[in-house]
Amino acid sequence: MIDVEREPAVAAAIFGDRIAVARRFAEALGQHGEARGLIGPLEPPRLWTRHILNSAVIAPLFNGRVGDIGTGAGLPGLVLAIARPDVEWILIEPMERRIAWLNEQVQELGLSNTEVVRARGEDWRGGPTLDAVTARAVSALRTLIPLTAPLVRDGGELILMKGANAGAEIEEAEKQIRKFRLSDVRVEVVGAEYLAEPTRVVRATVRAPR
Helix, strand or coil, X not given: CCCCCCCCCHHHHHHHHHHHHHHHHHHHHHHHCCCCCCCCCCCHHHHHHXXXXXXXXXXXXXXXXXXXXXXXXXXXXXXXXXXXXXXXXXEEECCHHHHHHHHHHHHHCCCCCEEEEECCHHHCCCCCCEEEEEEECCCXXXXXXXXXXXXXXXXXXXXXXXXXCHHHHHHHCHHHXXXXXXXXXXXXXXXXXXCXXXXXXXXXXXXXXX
């Protein structure tokens, strides 16, 4: 039996009436994630705090139709789909083994609000139609903006999970911010009331080319 982190007390407060579904996902990922090449060997003992709750606290930021680029094991996409069944989620991931996992979890968890798409972000064929796009641990902001901004409708948002260097990444991405007409670019800290290490996101509004 793999040593998976015990569910923290705050998990129920974060997920509310969706906690039972979150538990099922955590158990499946904790027990099978390493063997299936989804998470590393150090992750099960910190699965809830470092990955699941870190992703879940940003759920209130979203509405409408949202894409998660490079969703991997479903972090944050599957977690967000569990926490926000009222939002439509499109999980975009190129790797076949991850796609298989994502489809299994969507079915087993009954996530009727979730579509899994095998593609890279730059290959998305839906046009700039999403209300928001998120990503976690994909690449530096200057590389991530060209992959995500073209998917977002005029007036929609980028809500990108970042680490402690988020402010510096914004400075380094000035050229891309201008090119893709992002406005109100800022770092927000989310979940400080729940987590010892809260989540940082870079948020920005996307304006369509003139």
